[in-house]
Amino acid sequence: TYHYVGSSELSPEELTKKAEHGFFIQLDELLYMDRGEMKEWADWDKSLIPRAYINPKDIVAIMQFKGDPREKYE
Helix, strand or coil, X not given: CCCEEEECCCCHHHHHHHHHCCCCEEEXXXXXXXXXXXXXXXXXXXXXXXXXXXXXXXXXXXXXXXXXXXXXXX
16 A cells, blocks of 8 residues: 645645535645655656545545654654
């Protein structure tokens, strides 16, 4: 399996309401995790625009990073 994350102009509360009402969630600026390190989507697949639309039925949790996930947290 693989993990990816993205950004949204919506707040976590707004994302939650959209998902609650069955609307797909748009994530931009996708990043993917490779051995614990977040990398740019284009490093993995240059053929796709780094955007995803998530089916609300597949959402388990919506979480917000404290900062840029590409940076190491201490």
